[in-house]
Amino acid sequence: MRTTVSDEKDYRGKIHKLSRDIMTGWMSQLKAATTNPVPSAYLMISGNCVEIMRCFDILPVFPEINALQLAIRKNSLPYIIKSEEIGYASDNCAYVKADIGFTMCGGVGENGTIPKPSMIVCNFVGCNVYIKWFEHCSQMLNVPMVMLDIPFLREEAPTKEDVAYVICQLKELITKCEELTGKKFDIDKLREILKYSVRAEAGWSRAKELCKNHPAPFDAYFDSINMMGPINALRGTKEAADFFDATIKEYENMIADGMGVLDEERFRVVFEGPPPYPYYRNFRNLFEAWGAVAVQSTYSTVGGTWEFGFRHDPDNPLESIAEQMIVHNLCNRSMIERYKQIKTYVDDWNADALVIHSIKSCRLFSAGQGDMREYFTKELGVPTLMVESDLEDPRYYAEAQMKNRIDAFFESLQYKRLRKGEQVEMGKRGAGMKGST
Amino acid sequence: MTGEKIIQECRDLLDLLPAQILALAREKHPDVGGFGVFPVYAPVEIIHAAGLLPVGMFGAGDKIELSHADARFQSFICSIAKSTLELFLRDEMKEFEGVVFSSICDVARNLSSLVKRNCPELYVEYLHMPQNMYSAESANYARSEFERFRTNLSKQLNRPIPDEAIRDSLKLYNEVRHHTRRLYAHRKAHPSSIAAADLYAVVQASTRMMPEDFVPMLRELCDAVEASDVKPRDGVRVVVEGAFCEQPPIGLVEVIEASGCLVQDDDMIIGWRLFDDDVVSNGDPLAALSNAYLASSVYTSVRHDYKKPRTDGLIDRMKRSGAEAVLFAPAKFCEPALLDYVLFRQKLEEADVPHLKIEFEEKMWTFESTRTEIETFAESMLFD
Ligand code: SF4
Ligand code: SF4
Numbered sequence: 168m169r170t171t172v173s174d175e176k177d178y179r180g181k182i183h184k185l186s187r188d189i190m191t192g193w194m195s196q197l198k199a200a201t202t203n204p205v206p207s208a209y210l211m212i213s214g215n216c217v218e219i220m221r222c223f224d225i226l227p228v229f230p231e232i233n234a235l236q237l238a239i240r241k242n243s244l245p246y247i248i249k250s251e252e253i254g255y256a257s258d259n260c261a262y263v264k265a266d267i268g269f270t271m272c273g274g275v276g277e278n279g280t281i282p283k284p285s286m287i288v289c290n291f292v293g294c295n296v297y298i299k300w301f302e303h304c305s306q307m308l309n310v311p312m313v314m315l316d317i318p319f320l321r322e323e324a325p326t327k328e329d330v331a332y333v334i335c336q337l338k339e340l341i342t343k344c345e346e347l348t349g350k351k352f353d354i355d356k357l358r359e360i361l362k363y364s365v366r367a368e369a370g371w372s373r374a375k376e377l378c379k380n381h382p383a384p385f386d387a388y389f390d391s392i393n394m395m396g397p398i399n400a401l402r403g404t405k406e407a408a409d410f411f412d413a414t415i416k417e418y419e420n421m422i423a424d425g426m427g428v429l430d431e432e433r434f435r436v437v438f439e440g441p442p443p444y445p446y447y448r449n450f451r452n453l454f455e456a457w458g459a460v461a462v463q464s465t466y467s468t469v470g471g472t473w474e475f476g477f478r479h480d481p482d483n484p485l486e487s488i489a490e491q492m493i494v495h496n497l498c499n500r501s502m503i504e505r506y507k508q509i510k511t512y513v514d515d516w517n518a519d520a521l522v523i524h525s526i527k528s529c530r531l532f533s534a535g536q537g538d539m540r541e542y543f544t545k546e547l548g549v550p551t552l553m554v555e556s557d558l559e560d561p562r563y564y565a566e567a568q569m570k571n572r573i574d575a576f577f578e579s580l581q582y583k584r585l586r587k588g589e590q591v592e593m594g595k596r597g598a599g600m601k602g603s604t
Numbered sequence: 605m606t607g608e609k610i611i612q613e614c615r616d617l618l619d620l621l622p623a624q625i626l627a628l629a630r631e632k633h634p635d636v637g638g639f640g641v642f643p644v645y646a647p648v649e650i651i652h653a654a655g656l657l658p659v660g661m662f663g664a665g666d667k668i669e670l671s672h673a674d675a676r677f678q679s680f681i682c683s684i685a686k687s688t689l690e691l692f693l694r695d696e697m698k699e700f701e702g703v704v705f706s707s708i709c710d711v712a713r714n715l716s717s718l719v720k721r722n723c724p725e726l727y728v729e730y731l732h733m734p735q736n737m738y739s740a741e742s743a744n745y746a747r748s749e750f751e752r753f754r755t756n757l758s759k760q761l762n763r764p765i766p767d768e769a770i771r772d773s774l775k776l777y778n779e780v781r782h783h784t785r786r787l788y789a790h791r792k793a794h795p796s797s798i799a800a801a802d803l804y805a806v807v808q809a810s811t812r813m814m815p816e817d818f819v820p821m822l823r824e825l826c827d828a829v830e831a832s833d834v835k836p837r838d839g840v841r842v843v844v845e846g847a848f849c850e851q852p853p854i855g856l857v858e859v860i861e862a863s864g865c866l867v868q869d870d871d872m873i874i875g876w877r878l879f880d881d882d883v884v885s886n887g888d889p890l891a892a893l894s895n896a897y898l899a900s901s902v903y904t905s906v907r908h909d910y911k912k913p914r915t916d917g918l919i920d921r922m923k924r925s926g927a928e929a930v931l932f933a934p935a936k937f938c939e940p941a942l943l944d945y946v947l948f949r950q951k952l953e954e955a956d957v958p959h960l961k962i963e964f965e966e967k968m969w970t971f972e973s974t975r976t977e978i979e980t981f982a983e984s985m986l987f988d
Binding site: 536 | 674675676677678680681685707708709710711713714715716717718720721722730731732734735736739740741742744745748749752906908910913915936937939940942943944945946947949950
């Protein structure tokens with residue numbers, strides 16, 4: 168039996184629309200800046216320090232969001248091919264290729280939709296490709312690159328030298344921002360910005376928490392993208408903070424009304440790995456058809472693992488920015504830490520299974536996911552499905568094969584559930600009989 | 605020993621797996637322990653000063669079949685990650701005291717986690733090497749990272765690793781690097797004086813022997829090579845670029861020269877010969893190492909240095925070595941190398957320098973198509 172999915176449900180539409188509205192507002196600023204330049208900076212998503220940019224009214228620009236949008240609008244392939252023509256390999260991260268191809272075709276600068284940045288801030292948080300990507304942008308656009316080297320979280324906690332190194336680089340970045348804008352650093356303004364961040368972070372955290380409910384009010388993989396834009400790109404603004412207030416209200420109301428994101432929630436899964444943006448809707452449908460909802464996902468935490476409690480601290484602005492960059496985001500944590508994160512998700516969010524979407528572009532996510540599958544199936548006994556495609560390159564998505572794998576997986580989950588149900592029933596009957604003798 | 609004999613000894617070492625390398629070292633140093641060093645760079649002096657043999661872990665070439673690791677790493681992951689994991693999963697490394705990885709790429713980082721999870725008894729270290737060479741805190745940070753390593757290793761072994769011992773090791777590895785530079789310098793001036801594959805075997809041997817045993821051999825080899833009177837060969841003088849982590853099969857290096865090229869310089873095993881000068885060996889050895897890393901490293905694909913872009917580094921390497929073309933030899937699926945190729949290629953085209961890309965895998969055993977490609981490339985240059 169399959170669940171029918173109604174696309175028109177208000178709740179999904181409402182949060183999606185709110186998110187789209189504030190993201191569109193920011194994108195129109197980007198577009199406006201292509202012809203009326205304002206100070207702007209390239210940044211990477213994971214563990215970013217967007218609040219510092221905001222403190223100087225520097226417009227933040229995220230090439231990753233550019234790549235994502237190209238993919239979700241099914242526009243990425245021509246740009247990927249353009250990049251391959253100048254030497255990028257088929258095995259390179261396609262986020263880079265799409266963004267660079269787009270830049271080469273004039274998408275950045277006066278005639279495009281994205282302004283040429285005044286500076287390129289490489290917040291190297293986990294992903295080594297970030298460094299290359301921004302080196303390439305820096306060279307192509309002839310814009311200086313500022314390196315923010317964030318030590319990987321290689322032990323339980325960062326060393327005091329890790330923290331000192333990051334804070335020092337943040338101060339050096341601040342000096343560069345002062346030079347760029349001619350404005351003096353105002354720590355009180357940063358504190359105010361961080362207060363908005365904290366509100367958004369608390370909202371994010373609460374929303375994720377709400378998915379512990381049965382049924383879950385939203386899909387923590389596919390719908391999380393509505394929250395990822397505001398938390399990662401617009402963090403530190405009133406709009407983002409208000410957005411989260413509205414989101415929570417909406418989801419809490421749904422819970423009060425006993426509503427879930429699906430008409431019938433039959434399977435609760437945790438998702439690992441980025442989604443296939445070029446086939447976002449198709450991919451989602453394959454799960455929804457089984458009544459499967461993601462109650463948690465690792466991908467949604469690339470920018471921050473707020474649901475585990477971290478908040479920026481307006482009383483200690485730079486220290487807390489440094490701490491977030493080093494410790495509290497998925498990208499700067501090891502695979503072992505990711506296994507722990509997933510295990511917590513499975514246990515505390517009460518999931519039936521783990522789905523690993525292994526993507527070729529992103530080795531940060533995917534390298535070694537075979538071991539993850541091994542660990543979850545063999546050592547923890549968590550049913551695990553692993554499927555492969557890409558987050559940006561549509562050539563790697565094979566719908567029929569994907570559907571077969573997903574259907575087979577849920578069929579077997581369903582079968583196991585039926586068997587278990589029968590056994591429980593038999594057990595009950597057995598116990599009853601015993602009691603009657 | 606003659607030069608040939610030394611080279612043969614080095615070549616023989618290439619056939620050994622880490623456990624065999626350690627066993628061989630123990631014939632002379634019965635108490636020595638082993639420590640794996642995954643590319644690109646690690647402060648081997650700290651490891652050696654701890655009474656261990658630092659062993660370069662460049663995968664397993666064609667010496668083992670993968671039976672576990674390819675289920676853990678997908679098809680689009682480089683070979684070195686898979687074969688290195690395989691060594692650990694097969695218990696090949698059980699005699700070793702530990703292994704060190706560093707922040708070279710996302711694959712190496714995840715590999716370090718997989719090794720740690722699958723070998724819970726083993727000491728697995730991960731170094732975050734600085735990517736910002738110019739922050740006011742860079743030197744402190746880099747030094748602290750080496751200090752952290754010393755402390756952890758010392759705890760692991762339950763014995764101190766004093767400065768004095770590290771200074772002694774620095775002197776030895778300075779000698780290894782010094783004579784290696786001598787060989788490279790001599791080859792630049794006299795391209796036929798040592799075959800690229802032989803030099804490659806020698807450098808690789810430096811990652812497989814105790815430096816105290818290796819230095820005399822290397823010195824002797826240098827003397828022999830410098831004294832030799834070899835008739836110069838004709839060929840296209842090239843720089844080989846891109847094999848800084850996973851290493852090509854020696855057969856490929858041979859094919860490069862057999863197809864009409866003379867290798868003038870390369871970045872193979874670059875992490876073990878990273879510094880362009882001796883590291884200061886008096887004073888605080890960890891500060892000396894961190895200063896060397898920040899200020900005296902040659903360019904590599906895994907180290908960002910905005911004041912010295914590696915595209916300029918490559919042009920400089922070409923000029924200094926008298927090369928006229930570049931052979932890009934990235935390992936298949938090696939993201940840093942493949943990404944760098946784009947900027948390198950652009951720069952070379954601006955400078956009108958011919959180049960050819962030849963991807964390799966450590967298990968590769970037939971080189972015919974590569975040979976044809978290189979031959980065609982070399983001929984097109986010779987008869988241009
Ligand atoms: S490798 Fe992954 S994290 Fe890094 S830029 Fe590509 S998609 Fe993003
Ligand atoms: S060969 Fe390349 S991708 Fe593989 S571990 Fe080495 S640097 Fe990373």
